[in-house]
Amino acid sequence: MSGVLKREPAPALEREPADRVLEAAARLPALPAYLYDLPALDEHAASVRAALGEVELYYAVKANPDAELLRVLARHVDGFEVSSAGEHAHVSALLPGARLALGGPGKTDAELRLPHHRLHVESPYELRRLLATGLEADVLLRANPDLPVEGAALTMDGPFGMDEAGLAECLPLFTRRVRLRGLHAHLASGLDAAQLLRLAGALLRTGHREVNLGGGMAVSYTSGERFDWAAYGAGLAALRAGRRLRVEPGRSLTAYCGHYVTEVVDVKRVRGRAYAIVLGGTHHLRTPVTKGHDQPFTVLPTGGGPGVAGEPVTFxxxxxxxxxxxxxxxxxxxxxxxxxxxxxxxxxxWNISHHDFLMHPRPAFHHLGL
Structure with a gap:
């Protein structure tokens, strides 16, 4: 049975997981545990790849660097966006020869020396430090344009990228060894296809022949409705006009394949309100407290302890x-x-959670194979 939000009684918190997920969750020997559905990821990534057509698809590794997920995604993506030396080393060891776009603010000198397919430069000083290495590099300048982004879950303003003055300062610095290839702009997260296409249209008016449009595709934790990749791909095809376009989603590729399985250790009432206490917590799965939402769930009724039936419960x-x-x-x-x-x-x-708070055991990790 799936939990249903009291304030939104019509939609379930999630569509029922595939039978294979529930069957595997019921058999797990120790909890808490993460369970990744690799066939679901493979199917979803293939559909995204098909919808994008000639647009290049890179996966933002920061969303989830799990090795088995990366191996599945490697079948469908053109490359990977990494934002640290650690991510660079992890993907390079796992997938030798994979195309890597190196991004992120505050790059060290050592990171600027890492091999890459594209390097996303965040500031004029970062570009000057790159030039000082004497190495060759293919650069996208990360832009932070003053564009309205309404309805975004998160806007990437402030320290990210450069305004028009910063971009102008960079332009005369390029050489034959450090080459300007185009523009990078990841402006916001949580946008639908129409919103992202409006931003893409504005960014493409800059005239750059290569543009990385970033990620930010909306993921709903309540309705189960997915981003409209078909509409987005068709819209980008109309805007492309021979240019090299790239997107680098993260959450919208892997969110759906992951499940955190745990066990209820206590059900109690405090001042009339019901609480279900589970093994583990947000030190394993930080997403709901970070985004301020109710994480979708399914209860597998296998216990015989105290409980509640058909009423509001806080997990x-x-x-x-x-x-x-x-x-x-x-x-x-x-x-x-x-x-x-x-x-x-x-x-x-898991990868953004504060694992060591209270020093509870770490979860196990399981993968449903292809």
């Missing part, structure tokens, strides 16, 4: 903080001993 973890919450006041039925499968845990989940 909390084992941490000594009131912020350790997965979902608040969600109408469901649950008992101590039940297993809970939190869905959409394939991006910005």
């Amino acid at each position: 909390a973890g084992q941490l000594c903080t009131p912020k350790d919450v997965f979902a608040r006041n969600v109408v469901t039925s649950v008992r101590a001993g039940d297993r809970v499968v939190f869905g959409m845990a394939g991006a910005y989940a």
Whole structure:
């Protein structure tokens, strides 16, 4: 049974996971654990690749660097966007020869020396430091244009990239060894296809022959509705006009294939409100507390302890903080001993969580094979 939001009683928090996921979750020997559905990822990535046509597809490794996920994605993407020496080393060792775009603010001198297909330069000083290495490089200048971004979950303003003055300062610095290839602009996250296409149209008016449009494709944790890749691909095809376009999604590729499986250890009432306490917590899955949403879940009714039926329940973890919450006041039925499968845990989940707080055991990791 899937939990249903009390304030939005019509849609379930998620579409029921595939039977293979629920069957595997019920058999896991130890909890908490992450369970990645590789066939689902393979199918989704293939559909995105087909929708984009001639537009290049890079995966933003920061969303989830799990090795098995990267191996599946390598079948469908043109390259990987990495934002540190650590990510660069990880992908290079796992997938030798993969095309890497090196981005991120505050690059060290050592990072500027790393081999790459494209290097996203964040400032005039960073470009001057790159020139001082004496190495060859193919550069995209990261732009931070003053464009309206309405309805975004997150805007990448402030320290990211350059305004028009910074870009102008960079232009005369390029040489035969350090070559300007075009523009990079990741402006916001949580946008639908129409919004991203409007931004793309504005960015392409700059006249650059190569443009990386970044990611930011919306992912809904409540409705289950996915980003319209077909509309986005068709829109970019109309805008491309012979230019080299690239996108670098992260969350919208891997979020759907990940599941965090745990067990309810207690169900109790405090001042009339019901709480289900689960093994683990947001030190394993930081997404819901970071984004302020209720993480979608499915309860596997295998327990025989105290519980509640058909009423609002808040799911909390084992941490000594009131912020350790997965979902608040969600109408469901649950008992101590039940297993809970939190869905959409394939991006910005384990890899951004504060693992060592309270020093609980780390989760296991399992992969459903192709």
